[in-house]
Amino acid sequence: MTLRSTDARYWYPSSNEPAVDGVTLRVEPGSFVLLTGPTGCGKSTWLRLAGGLLQHHGTGRVDGVIELGGTAVDRIPPSERIRHLGFVSQTPHDQVVSGVVGDEVAFGLESAGVTQRAIEPLIRDALARVELDVNHDRSTDALSGGQLARLVVAAAIAGSPTLLLLDEPLAQLDPQGAEALLRVLRAIADQGTAVIMVEHRIRLVKDTVDRI
Numbered sequence: 298m299t300l301r302s303t304d305a306r307y308w309y310p311s312s313n314e315p316a317v318d319g320v321t322l323r324v325e326p327g328s329f330v331l332l333t334g335p336t337g338c339g340k341s342t343w344l345r346l347a348g349g350l351l352q353h354h355g356t357g358r359v360d361g362v363i364e365l366g367g368t369a370v371d372r373i374p375p376s377e378r379i380r381h382l383g384f385v386s387q388t389p390h391d392q393v394v395s396g397v398v399g400d401e402v403a404f405g406l407e408s409a410g411v412t413q414r415a416i417e418p419l420i421r422d423a424l425a426r427v428e429l430d431v432n433h434d435r436s437t438d439a440l441s442g443g444q445l446a447r448l449v450v451a452a453a454i455a456g457s458p459t460l461l462l463l464d465e466p467l468a469q470l471d472p473q474g475a476e477a478l479l480r481v482l483r484a485i486a487d488q489g490t491a492v493i494m495v496e497h498r499i500r501l502v503k504d505t506v507d508r509i
Contacts, residue, residue, distance in 0.1 A: 298366030298381070298459040300324040300347065300491055305361035307342055307351060316342045319361070326459060329486040330493045331506040338496045341464050347372060347493065348384045348462050365460055379405045383453030383490075385463040389445045398424070398440070399433030402452045408484070409456060423451040426488075427481050435463065443474030454485060461485060463494040467501065479505045 304324040306315045318341040324330050332340050345351045347363055352371035363370050365381055373381050386392045395401040402420045411419070420433060427447040431440070440448060446466055453461060463482070467475040483505050486492045496502055498507065 298326060298491075300363070300365050300460055300493075302343070302347065302363045303361055305343060305346055305363050305435075306359070307339075307346055307465075309357070310356050316357075317346065324460075324491045324493060326491050327364070327486055327489045328491055328508065329483060330491075330494060330507045331502055331509045333497060333499055333509060336497075344462050344464050344493065344495055347460075348382055364453070372458075375458070376409050379409045379456030379458065381454075381458050381460065383458040383461040385449050385451075385453050385461070385466050386495055387464045387465075387466075387468060389442075389449045389469070392449050393437050393445070396437055397422040398429075398431055398435045398437060398448060401437060402455050404454060406455055411456075417477045418493075419455050423455040426454060426485065428435065428477070429453045441474075442469050443471075446470060446474070446478055450478070450481065450485075454490070456489075459490060460490045461490050463492070465495050465497070467496060467498070472501075473499060 302320050305317055305320045307317040308315050320343050333384060347370060349370035352359055364369055394404055399420050402423050403416050406416050406419060413464055427450050429444060429447040467478060470478060479502060482492055
């Protein structure tokens, strides 16, 4: 599915100026796009719009259209989101909702009504795709920063979404961990998922992404 952002704008309640001002963008399946720019220019805000989050949970004003496969992202039913949209926040610790690795990956699948019999192979596949080789019953508190970053990506892709959105997923990783996660994200894009990542360090990612 193709993502289309057409004149997307967002105003926070406390501001008369838009935080996002007329973003028009098209992202095809299988492409890896870097979204960059100065701090405060609206990157994270647009990413949350692209994920349909601000439309439901924000208190500001939205204008323009963001569609995935012709459907407005904020109109994708909650039970279908895991199959269409994966979102990874800036702080993996804040995104984790379970204390065990397998339960973390399973959480969104269970919320979408996937049967328990079908969930187990999906957990194994998601962890394998992000190259996270740990026991499913391992505590999330025992994971390193790099492992935790991979875990939240695994949870985001467990339902095989057509679009993966990541807000500075490399921020808390050392260079080796960042390179490993970039390799994982490149592979996810090569398998057909559209990947959009916010990141400041262009030099670190420029040879991995398709577009900036």
